[in-house]
Every structure is written in C-alpha cells, then in structure tokens.
Amino acid sequence: MSTATPSQTVGPFFSFGLVNANLVVAPGDTAPVRLEGCVLDGAGAGVPDAVVEVLTPAGFGRCLTEADGSYRFVVSKPSPLRHADGTFEAPHLDMSVFARGLLQRVATRVYFPGDDSNAADPVLTSIAAEEVRATLVAQPTDGGLRFDVHLQGPQETAFFAL
Amino acid sequence: MTLTEGTAQALDPPYLAPDYRSTVLRAPKRPLLPWPATVPDAAFPLLGDGRLGPLDDDLTKQHDGEPLGERITVNGRVLDADGRPVRRQLVEIWQANAAGRYAHPVDQHPAPLDPNFTGAGRCLTDDDGHYRFVTVKPGAYPWGNHPNAWRPAHIHFSLFGTLLSQRLITQMYFPGDPLFPFDPIMQAVRDPDARQRMVASFELDLTEPEWALGYRFDIVLNGQRATPFES
Numbered sequence: 001m002s003t004a005t006p007s008q009t010v011g012p013f014f015s016f017g018l019v020n021a022n023l024v025v026a027p028g029d030t031a032p033v034r035l036e037g038c039v040l041d042g043a044g045a046g047v048p049d050a051v052v053e054v055l056t057p058a059g060f061g062r063c064l065t066e067a068d069g070s071y072r073f074v075v076s077k078p079s080p081l082r083h084a085d086g087t088f089e090a091p092h093l094d095m096s097v098f099a100r101g102l103l104q105r106v107a108t109r110v111y112f113p114g115d116d117s118n119a120a121d122p123v124l125t126s127i128a129a130e131e132v133r134a135t136l137v138a139q140p141t142d143g144g145l146r147f148d149v150h151l152q153g154p155q156e157t158a159f160f161a162l
Numbered sequence: 163m164t165l166t167e168g169t170a171q172a173l174d175p176p177y178l179a180p181d182y183r184s185t186v187l188r189a190p191k192r193p194l195l196p197w198p199a200t201v202p203d204a205a206f207p208l209l210g211d212g213r214l215g216p217l218d219d220d221l222t223k224q225h226d227g228e229p230l231g232e233r234i235t236v237n238g239r240v241l242d243a244d245g246r247p248v249r250r251q252l253v254e255i256w257q258a259n260a261a262g263r264y265a266h267p268v269d270q271h272p273a274p275l276d277p278n279f280t281g282a283g284r285c286l287t288d289d290d291g292h293y294r295f296v297t298v299k300p301g302a303y304p305w306g307n308h309p310n311a312w313r314p315a316h317i318h319f320s321l322f323g324t325l326l327s328q329r330l331i332t333q334m335y336f337p338g339d340p341l342f343p344f345d346p347i348m349q350a351v352r353d354p355d356a357r358q359r360m361v362a363s364f365e366l367d368l369t370e371p372e373w374a375l376g377y378r379f380d381i382v383l384n385g386q387r388a389t390p391f392e393s
Contacts, residue, residue: 003243004243004382004383005330005360006173006357007174007331008347009331009333013258013269016256016281016282017318017320041187041188042188042191043187045187055204060207087200094204100188101187103174103185103347104175106190123198132192151188151189152190156190156192157190159192159195160197161194162203
C-alpha cells in the first residue's frame with residue numbers, strides 16, 4: 001500500500017515562488033542549442049501559467065511560460081546514454097510540464113531532429129503510431145530547436161506514466 | 163511486481179476533473195504511455211547550489227517589518243516510497259498572505275497585500291530528510307471556479323527526490339478546514355486516506371510558547387519505478 005503524497009496543481013500564482021533557470025549547458029560546450037516552444041491547450045491557446053522543466057546530464061532547467069505560453073532554454077545536446085547491457089538511448093531531454101488545470105504534471109521527452117540514433121531509441125520505438133512518436137522530436141528552426149507541448153488535440157504530445 | 167489498479171499512481175488525481183474547470187482544455191485525452199521497462203529512471207541532481215539565500219526559510223523575516231497573521235512553523239520530512247530520507251535536496255514553497263492574497267499581479271482578490279510578506283520560501287532537507295519553515299498561516303480565498311468557490315487555506319510545495327519519477331508539486335492543507343468538501347482541487351484526489359496525507363497535523367510539541375503554532379507535514383515521494391509495489 002502506497003503512502004505517497006498525492007499531486008496537486010501548481011495553480012496560477014507561482015511566479016514569485018519558482019525561479020527560472022533557463023541555461024542548462026555542460027561545462028566546455030561552445031555550441032549550446034536554443035530550445036523554445038509553446039505550451040498549448042486543447043483550443044490551441046497558449047498556456048500562460050505553466051512551468052516547463054527539463055532534466056539533462058548537464059543539469060536541471062526551469063522556465064515559467066510567458067503570456068503567450070512560450071518558454072525558452074539554452075541547452076547542451078547530450079551524448080547518447082549508454083547502459084551496461086550494451087543498449088543506449090538517443091540524445092534527449094526529459095521534460096515535465098506543470099500548469100493551472102494540471103492536477104499532476106505531464107512528462108515527456110524531447111529528441112533531436114535528424115539524429116541517426118533516434119531510430120533505435122527504446123522510448124521512441126516503444127510508440128507504435130508514427131504520428132504520436134513524431135511529437136517527441138523537436139523541429140529545427142533558424143539557429144535552434146522548437147518543441148511545442150500540445151496538452152490536447154490532434155497533435156497531443158506523447159506523455160508517459162513515470 | 164507490476165503496476166495495477168489501486169496502486170500509488172491511481173491515488174494521484176486524474177487529469178480530467180470537470181468540477182475543476184481548468185482541467186477541461188488542459189487534461190491530456192490519450193492515456194499515458196507506459197514507460198518501457200528496460201529504460202531506467204533518470205537520476206535527479208541535488209539542487210542546493212546557488213538557489214538559497216540566508217532568510218529563504220523564514221518568510222516572516224524577508225522584509226523590514228513582520229507580516230500580519232498567525233505565525234506558524236511547518237516542519238516535516240521528505241521521504242522516498244521506502245521511507246528513506248531524501249537528503250540535502252531542495253524544498254520550495256509559496257502561499258497567499260494571511261488575508262488570502264498572493265503577491266502576484268494576476269491575483270485580483272480584494273484583500274490587502276502585506277508589504278512585509280511575499281510568501282515564497284526555500285530550504286534544503288537535512289541528512290534525515292527534515293525541513294522547517296517559519297511563515298504565517300495563509301488565508302482562504304475565492305477563485306471563481308464556480309459560484310461562491312473558495313480555496314481552503316494551503317501552502318504550495320515543490321519537492322525533488324533523487325530520481326525524475328519522484329518530482330512532485332502538491333499542496334499542504336490545514337487540519338479541520340470547513341472548505342475541504344467544497345474544493346474540487348483537493349477532492350480530485352478520490353481516496354480519502356490519500357487526501358488526508360495532504361493535511362498537516364497540528365502538534366503542541368512543535369508549538370513554541372509565546373511565539374508560533376507548530377504544524378507537521380511529512381511528504382512521501384512516489385518514484386514507482388525505483389520502488390515497485392506489490393499488486
């Protein structure tokens with residue numbers, strides 16, 4: 001029997017309590033990547049009261065969304081993650097989103113477009129539907145990457161039970 | 163050892179809880195995807211460095227004067243699902259002031275701001291997982307979700323463990339609050355025992371004579387992949 005404390009919404013009024021940390025850059029990385037996007041609701045509207053968090057081998061990052069639902073980070077692209085049994089995971093960021101109206105976080109992953117190792121990644125390949133799998137791969141932009149989080153709708157992002 | 167109905171995950175609130183109106187357009191509609199069993203949980207770093215100031219754990223000392231309201235201490239431990247302490251990890255809180263008003267530009271509740279209270283705190287757990295804050299008891303406030311909707315008094319808590327799956331944001335409530343049955347956010351947690359785990363306990367032993375009421379709020383992080391539970 002679990003004794004875990006249940007999750008509750010972050011609510012709308014967190015911006016004075018939760019601090020942004022937009023830089024998640026590994027020491028010595030001279031070519032970090034700009035990662036930006038929007039958190040969008042089921043009507044396609046930006047979510048202005050969301051908290052986007054990323055976890056990478058370079059550390060933890062957090063960005064509170066702007067009025068249009070946008071967030072931005074500067075991140076290092078990680079190396080593939082190799083496990084002792086010889087398997088590996090393609091370069092990725094773990095992402096969690098909290099918001100007013102989300103009673104618990106949504107957890108997803110951000111993969112890098114055009115990376116050959118994506119084809120063998122165990123999380124990506126666990127998703128049968130191509131269009132769902134594609135929601136986890138960022139889009140290249142002029143000088144960076146774009147990753148929108150669709151909480152609902154035809155482009156709903158793939159979220160995982162962690 | 164598989165994840166089944168009635169396990170820890172099911173004790174969390176659902177994404178869609180229509181009585182809490184903001185969930186309707188924000189709740190994912192597809193079921194969550196199962197995490198591949200071969201992929202390990204990501205380690206979470208300790209987040210103390212550079213995030214703490216000397217007065218961050220005392221919300222009554224962050225301004226020139228003392229805030230109005232009922233001075234309290236909130237004490238507890240952060241534990242993993244096996245009861246082990248989460249050591250030297252960041253705890254963040256934020257709350258309304260004693261009148262039920264947040265120091266946030268979007269909060270339009272016509273209750274006074276307190277120039278001596280911001281309502282944000284941070285601390286690190288110690289080697290036994292203990293944390294402690296000094297603050298004032300927040301007020302209840304109306305929130306427009308439905309006619310005559312009031313949130314019970316609460317303090318928002320943000321917790322980290324040592325694994326990605328343990329990340330938790332929750333709310334601490336105060337014992338005996340008459341607003342509990344009317345609050346769709348708290349009631350979205352369907353299991354009464356699980357709801358009760360979000361309610362602090364008043365403890366005379368933690369109460370400091372002539373100074374502050376003491377509350378205890380222990381927090382258990384889920385991290386189900388690190389600690390599978392029996393079905």
